[in-house]
Amino acid sequence: MSSKINIKNRKASFEYQFIATFVAGISLLGTEIKSIRDNKANISDAHCVFIDNELYVKSLHIAEYPNGGYINHEPKRDRKLLLNRQELNKMLGKVKEKGNSIIPIRLFINEKGKAKLEIALAKGKKIYDKRESIKEKDQKRDMDRIKNIK
DSSP states (O other), X not given: OOOOOEEEOTTHHHHXXXXXXXXXXXXXOHHHHHHHHTTOXXXXXXXXXEEXXXXXXXXXXXXXXXXXXXXXXXXXXXXXXXXXXXXXXXHHHHHTSTTEEEEEEEEEEOTTSOEEEEEEEEEEOOHHHHHHHHHHHHHHHHHHHHHHHO
């Protein structure tokens, strides 16, 4: 069963420089997983924080399930990320350094049908780094155009 659910945070690679990536499970309610399977989630504003040595994702918008009725979920509630203690300790140490943060990159459903969130330990880019990224992207696009012409 290959899933077509692959919700990406396209803004993240422009705004941040990735140090390390991890794949974490998410603690979800029934109506939340149904909305994700309908591709009704947005991770562009989401970020991760530590609360009592546990990692939570905040501002991850999962739309209400239309057939949920009275048991529907709150769209922007905090959701616990499921990682092992070693990974949590490693990230906690890095996040305490100035300028580092944890951001979600991709929300997907794996081959077992479980929702997973790919997160990255990231450092914010400076304005000149962002300009450099734009310049590299433009040069790559120009090179692809030249290849296609020949």
